[in-house]
Amino acid sequence: MRVALVSPYSWTYPGGVTRHIEALRAELDRAGHDVRVFAPFDPDRRLTAALHRGARPQDREVPEWLTPLGPTIGWPSNGAVSNLSPFPSAVSTLRRELRAGGFDVVHLHEPVAPVVAWDALTSVEAPLVGTFHCYSESVPPHKVAALIGARRKLNRLNVQIAVSEAAAWTGRRFYGGRYRIVPNGVALPEGGVPAPRERAAGEPLRIVFVGQAVGRKGLPVLLRAFEALRGQVPAELTVIGLTQAELAPLLVEGEGVTALGRVDDAVKAAVLRDADVLCAPSLGGESFGMVLTEAFAAGTPVVASDIAGYRDVVTAGTDGVLVPRGNATALAETLRDLALDPGRVQRMAQGAAVSAERYAWPRVAEQVVTAYEDARAVPEPSTATQRVAVKLGAVPRDGLPRVGAQRLPSLEPVPERRRGALVRRGAIGLAGLMTVVGAVLAVDHIGPARIGDALVRSSPPWVLFGLALMCLSMLARAVSWHAILKAALPGARPKLADAVQGTTIGVLMSATLPARLGEPSRALIVARRLGRARDRLPVVLGTIVSQTLINVLALVILGAVMFITIGLFAGRQQALVWYALAPIGLLALVLVAPALVRSGRPTRSRWVRQGRQAIARVRSGLVVFRRPREGFVAITMQLGAWALQWVACYVLLVALGLEHKADLGAAAAILFAVNVTAVLPVTPSNVGVFQAACMAVLVGAYGVAPAQALGYGIILQAVEVACAVVMGGPALVKEGLSWREVRLRALHSAPVRLSAPKAPEPAEA
Template sequence: MRIAIVSPYSWSYPGGVNRHVEALADELTGRGHELRVLAPWDPPGRLTRLRHRSPAPAGEPPDYLVPCGPTFAFGANGAVSNIGVFPGGVTKMRRELRAFAPDVVHVHEPLVPMLAADACSYRGAPVVGTFHTYSTSAFPNRAATLLGARRKFNQLRARIAVSQAAAWTGRRWFGGEYEVIPNGVDTGASPAGPAPASEELRILFVGRAEERKGLPVLLTAFGALIEHHPARLTVVGAEAGEVRRYLPDPEVEAQVDAVGRIGGDELWDRLHAADVLCAPSLSGESFGMILTEAFAAGTPVIASNIAGYSEVVTDGVDGVLLPPADPQRLAEELQAASEDRAELARMGVRARESARRFAWPRVAERVEAVLERAVTDPVPDPASRLDRLARRTGFVPIDGSPLVPARRLPSLDPQPVRASSRHRAVRRAAFGIAGLLGVALTFVAARRIGVDNAVTSIVRSDLSWVLVATALMSASLVLRASSWYAIARSALPHNPLRRRDVTSATMIGVLMSATLPARLGEPARAMVLARRSGRMRETLPVLLGTLVSQTALNIVALVGLGTIIVLSTELFHANTERLFIFSLAPLLLLVAVLLAPTLVRGNGSGRVARTAAAARGALLKVRSGLVVFRDPRRGPVAAVAQLAAWALQLLACFALFTALGLDHDPAINIGAAAAVLFAVNVTAAIPATPSNVGVFQLATISVLSTGFGVAAADALAYGVILQAVEIATAVALGVPALVREGMTWSDLRLQALSAAPVRLAPRDRRADETA
């Protein structure tokens, strides 16, 4: 057969899909088929480095590869995909397909633009699609459906999935029938014979330094392991600097070798020399080719019990499956492996036997059979012109088979351990009460004022000034991030902090504060940054202390706002002086942080004393976050940036007066804007509702109506628009930052577990042997 294989990913940058395509192409060529691979290609050069932020590996494309344009690197879901997005690549692919005139076209990852998605509609030969991805996220899959993915896939003559997880994704979101044919492995590529003996437990990790791959979890567990057992960790796929960001402890770093990207014989040598391969991914794995390669090298695996991995590893036979994001359990399994090398060796023997299931000759034979059926199986003629049109446009399968719709399916991932039903009920009740409180407060205000009047004021507002206020709010958040960067650099001078990481954490914190009550965004942003700045349990308390530093600067800003109010208005002669009582809350927090380590003593040797000592140590780390005020270089930078952020927010509040036409009132001046900003920030010290809904509007009405004589309807409209601007800014800046992190809130919660201390107790081997 003349077979054309289409891949949407750059051939220049190695990846799982193209490794699969390359091995399959070699097998099919060896079986006598004439073959072409059409894929993007990025030649070495400055433009490639610019588009990918890294140079393309040197090398020439194989003879069967037809380069179809360059690619861009896109980061999403915690990974980087190098995808061709240039129309010229699609044009060349179509031209080459017409010239080659294949008997069948085999498209990999049909969902990915632009080459693969376009090739699904090729009319010159039957098209077969292979699906590699496992995805449970509703939004991207539903968006793909709206853009026509189901109709594209109905134009495929057959569908292959590399795993049950990939088949689940197709059936759940796009419908259709899938034949599961796993990724293959070259069982003869690994060196033969046993690996050299070593007193150290040789652990291997293969993957990029991504949260989703679980490298921080492994490093946390490894740090606990080496306290009791000699061990060495080799990280393939990440550079030393990337690993150091997660593990700055020099003692642990000395036992970690980061060798960067390697492949071919060198990777096989590493797999063969390792005692165990660790794959602690959090989620999103479709198959795990590296697991089968470890099996082929005779190396057992310790992997997360997630979809994609659980169908490769047989727990207790050729490896161990454990819950994702559980560094304590991972450390315990590594300890058991270090102490029982005989069982580890037996697992290695069984792993080689398991690898035979995935041998490339067997896999290629099954793929070949599907391709042949697509060419030879008869297709019934359309019953009518309408049927022919429906087939060509993808509304029904192109081969006339019955339409199989998408359907809800139970998750393949193991169910996480949930909190008790009582705790869940209490949590839901608390959120429900908070939401009802916000709605009730807004309803009371609207009823007294008149909804129609408030809506009229909102509709008449000047959109251009609203956009100006939004831009000022956005700029203020960037300045707040700059201030926090200076504070954090001063508190953690030896940690690898990056400005963009601090900015992302700031935006995620703002997004969380805008959607949840009780200012949960503050600890959330500290946690996000702690994941990228070293050992989480060491850096998180310090970063929490840096938030206290920002709180101190915020107190200075509130004092400044109060000064502006006193000098330019008569507000504090009215009945709003009670706001000053609430403004004491941040000051009390600052005093508590300064005095707590002195008040908490760790004297004695009992359990309470040990707890007190641990608490005092954590509080001292929190207090170390205030060191910026003794830093003559970064202290002024932090103060200026934070106070400038408040100034921009003040201008944003005044811009909204102009948007509603209130600036024509002589009483409305910069002091009125300062009063509003003061009120909404003081009442938001500990908000009871998400985004302080209800309380926010009442505070605005109280200040503007009581102190400045603004009509209640206009004051309510002002409060609604001001809060809408804040929420829109939080979403516009927070969502891209969250996407950059490549983590869902659920993953973020799981990763927080690695901040908990991991401790291993030394085992008594003689007692174990006696037992």
């Protein structure tokens, strides 16, 4: 049989689909079939890396059975990067080759992916087989595909294959059709699956991770779990797919972690054979998980996330363990329990060897060949009307009744304990949407021309002076934090440069991300610089609480200045009263919370337990208030930073010519308002809310025109963001980190606390 295998993905950026096609071709070739592969191919050039988010392609030869279809571009998709060709030359080359090839079957992989396989759905006359590799519950991309004709095009397939029930769910949910499950195959060693490795008493648990540093693979979750795991049992982690330089930014500490980079199949198989477990902590978007079956083929059990694609492969308790996705604590405890129970690991290794046989390539290739034969056996339409209907995709090519898209329940039900987090995220998202809508309505009501005029009339020298003051205030905050760090960590000897680096990077992250990710970001930066980051991080996080207490004091002082300068009963400043209540409530919470949670009595409340743990972590960070020297520096420099920001706010009032209506008291009120509203940011830099706070103060209490007040809010925030970029950008470069790397690690920064270990499971008789 002459077969064409068509891939939409770049051959030199190999992922799961490419590896599947390559192995399938080899198996079909051994069975005597004539196979040709068609796929895009990216050369290793500087432009190629620029078009693929900085990633360089692998240096691969063009085998004689591969027809290159030209270069690709890296597109973010489904939590990863899809390297697809948008170029017409790829389509024209494929059409020409398929017309001249005389193929009995054309096998399209990921037929909905643009543009190569998408075009082949309607341009190819030979029998078509389509394999769906993707699992995704994201509605927008599939709805867009359906709107532009995906369901009609997919009717042209003679046979539809899905690599798992999860992939079939995606097809049924969004496109309809009938799917036969043919899993990804795995190559078994020539001598069969090796016997399980026997781990000697006291020997470290060997863990392997295989994958890329993309969000959905969950590597930061594993790194957090591993840091906690090593605190209780000996363990080693080997990472395949990232170099040491690529992995370093994600590590709080690198002890026990080895990165091998991209390796060939022989090296990967050897590493898996020597491992005790493979860990696959993916967060979702996985349809199968070929790395799981590769571990089975090496006689290695797996610890994987309990997600749809992995549940199809792993038999929990037999060849692996499934843990809640994104739960670093559960992952660490599972690995810890396996480290303490070598017998259980051995039993699961034996189960993994049995499971590997189910996915052996000869068995899988036989099922694919059966699909080819069934595709060729589909009868031709008997009438001209039927031929036209099939050609247009109006009716299914297989001659069976059409099966439409179905509203199927999700394969990833939301755990009870995560629903609260989703509700909070939804509330923040709704608040952000309301902020954007409010900003649009405000601009429309005031008039863009008036706002633009206010911005144009601002004085650049005064704006630059305000920017300089903001930068100085950031340095003053760093000096204050340095004093707090010295008091809390006298043995670590933190340097001023450490505090400056952490402060500037933290401010940059706060200015460019929603939520308060700047705080864990700066704590991570400093903890990494002070030695054993896992031990230092809780104390460093505690020092941030000390600065927060000083900030509350600064807000109280600003509030006092605000009311003294305008008079509490002047009748124009009611809007400010509500802002004044916030820091008072925050201060009361900080003072009362320790008394509420530090009781030694046992409790079943998860919130109280977490509160007690938080108090224990931050207590060492508050030492500065018991040391007069460091305490004096911390308080004076932090309050000095606020004073510089206060003056900067006034300077920007001068820049817009508002000093006659709004004086230093107004500047204090503005600084007070924007910081109170920033306690729970709903957008990056609190855009929209920030301007609303400025307008509430200037319009409601000082009678400034709305256009000028909004213009002031825009300029003030632009200066703050510019300060964050000017100071934080060079700090990131000096630290050898990217913005994405800091963000990814900050999202998974909370230290993991493990429960007591379980007793080992008894062996079966």
